[in-house]
Amino acid sequence: xxxFLLLFNRxxxxxxxxxxxxxxxxxxxxxxxxxxxxDYKAGLIKNSIDSLLIELNEQMSTWDPESExxxxxxWNSKVPFAVSDDFLNVVKKSITISRNTGGLFxxxxxxxxxxxxxxxxxxxxxxxxxxxxxxxxHTGIDQxxxxxxxxxxxxxxxxxDLNAIAKGYGVDKIFxxxxxxxxxxxxxxIGGEVKCFGKNIKNKSWSIGLEDPNDxxxxxxxxxxxxxxxxxxxxxxxxxxxxxxxxxxxLGHTINPQTGFxxxxxxxxxxxxxxxxxxxxxxxxxxxxxxxxxxxxxVESQSNIDAVWILIDNYDGKRYFSRxxxxxxxxxxxxxx
Numbered sequence: 001x002x003x004f005l006l007l008f009n010r011x012x013x014x015x016x017x018x019x020x021x022x023x024x025x026x027x028x029x030x031x032x033x034x035x036x037x038x039d040y041k042a043g044l045i046k047n048s049i050d051s052l053l054i055e056l057n058e059q060m061s062t063w064d065p066e067s068e069x070x071x072x073x074x075w076n077s078k079v080p081f082a083v084s085d086d087f088l089n090v091v092k093k094s095i096t097i098s099r100n101t102g103g104l105f106x107x108x109x110x111x112x113x114x115x116x117x118x119x120x121x122x123x124x125x126x127x128x129x130x131x132x133x134x135x136x137x138h139t140g141i142d143q144x145x146x147x148x149x150x151x152x153x154x155x156x157x158x159x160x161d162l163n164a165i166a167k168g169y170g171v172d173k174i175f176x177x178x179x180x181x182x183x184x185x186x187x188x189x190i191g192g193e194v195k196c197f198g199k200n201i202k203n204k205s206w207s208i209g210l211e212d213p214n215d216x217x218x219x220x221x222x223x224x225x226x227x228x229x230x231x232x233x234x235x236x237x238x239x240x241x242x243x244x245x246x247x248x249x250x251l252g253h254t255i256n257p258q259t260g261f262x263x264x265x266x267x268x269x270x271x272x273x274x275x276x277x278x279x280x281x282x283x284x285x286x287x288x289x290x291x292x293x294x295x296x297x298x299v300e301s302q303s304n305i306d307a308v309w310i311l312i313d314n315y316d317g318k319r320y321f322s323r324x325x326x327x328x329x330x331x332x333x334x335x336x337x
Contacts (some may be wrong), residue, residue: 006209017201020046024053025167026063027191031174034201045181049174056173059087060166062110063120073110073159080150084112088149090162090169090278097165097282098141100300105286106257108143111135111160115173116255116262119161119270132260150224167193168235168281174275186278195233195277205230211312211331213268224310225321225332234276235285238269240309254288265291266311268319282315283307292322299324310334 005045029048059068068087075081094107112135113119115127143158144151159289167190175188175195185198187206195237196206205228212224229315239254254263270287272280287295294312299307306325312318319334329336 018163020049022053024190025057025061025170026139027167028054029170029174029190030187031178031189032187032200033178033183034199035183046178051080052173052177053170056086056166056170059084060090060162060169062161062163069160069162076154076156078153078156079095080147080152084149086169086173088146090165091144091151091160091171092146093278094142094162094165094282095144095146095277097286100302101256101283101286103140104141104256104289105164105282106141107160107162107165108139108141108158109255109257110161111157112139112255112257112260113161115260119163136260138184139260152246164237164277164285165282168233168277168279171195171233171277193233193235193277193281194229196229196232199230204228208234210236210269210271210308210310223331224334225272225308226330227271227308228328228330229273232273232275233280234271234273235280235284236269236271237290239290254285263289265289266314267295268297268310268312270310271308272305273298273307279305287308296322296324311337 016034016036018033018035022029024079057067058064061067062069062073064070068084072081072083091107094105097105098107110119114121115123115131115135117123138155138157143155144153171188171190171193171194175186175197178186178188179197186193187196190276194208199204208227208229209223209226210225212222247263255261256263267288270284272283274280274283286306287299290298292309295307295309299305304328307321307323308329310329311320311322320337321329321332321334322337323329
């Protein structure tokens with residue numbers, strides 16, 4: 001899943017803030033550590049972080065033909081397939097969230113996404129109904145099972161796509177690494193998916209800017225609201241960046257895994273807050289596949305997540321915010337429903 005958040009940097013005095021950045025998972029990462037330790041000590045962990053991210057990419061990148069997931073997808077067999085602990089953890093969580101969302105988060109959509117022009121092996125042109133139905137026959141979490149810590153395909157044509165959860169898992173892994181190293185005031189972001197703890201350089205909660213869904217074609221970042229987080233994770237999904245042009249028609253990347261077709265919804269973007277970035281990442285993808293009313297009811301039924309929606313009135317084009325729980329949202333450029 002893709003999320004789009006902007007960090008409001010806090011400091012003029014950076015003596016006690018160490019910043020690490022780089023590229024991973026087809027996007028960028030940014031880490032900020034506020035510490036009384038010297039920069040050298042904080043900097044020693046960069047190699048550990050890069051090694052961790054390289055390992056995760058080698059496990060879960062569908063763009064790497066030698067990755068663990070690519071090998072699994074090419075495993076045209078019902079014989080058990082041994083996987084790494086990280087890979088297994090992500091698949092287990094994917095199955096759980098798929099069940100909790102009624103199948104609207106689905107890790108088996110690789111061929112479905114390819115059919116609609118997304119991913120490393122996109123097909124050109126609109127798929128016909130027969131193509132969609134054919135792919136749906138090997139899509140769904142009932143097509144895979146976990147037995148004795150190995151994966152087994154119930155349908156040997158089933159292929160996994162963990163892009164909507166892997167970045168969040170990467171954020172959680174780095175966050176846990178930093179906590180284990182004794183750092184308390186930290187900010188971790190991969191491709192807009194964020195987890196943070198403690199205070200920023202101004203001794204305040206970390207401020208996260210929600211990007212305004214931009215539909216004018218120039219994709220210039222604009223902040224629509226600010227959320228403060230002292231301890232937690234946030235991930236955003238929206239159709240306004242990851243798009244594809246099929247025969248002159250622009251499609252967003254959210255495909256309903258039950259129908260096999262792109263969604264039509266009043267939701268422009270949704271940001272999910274929880275204690276786990278992996279959880280937030282997957283839930284944001286699932287909520288984008290629902291209309292606001294359905295998604296709001298589902299979030300309210302969950303004890304571990306909250307969400308912020310940016311909505312559009314499909315009649316007059318006006319935009320609104322909606323939120324669950326008591327999320328503190330500041331500087332909103334649209335009214336709150």
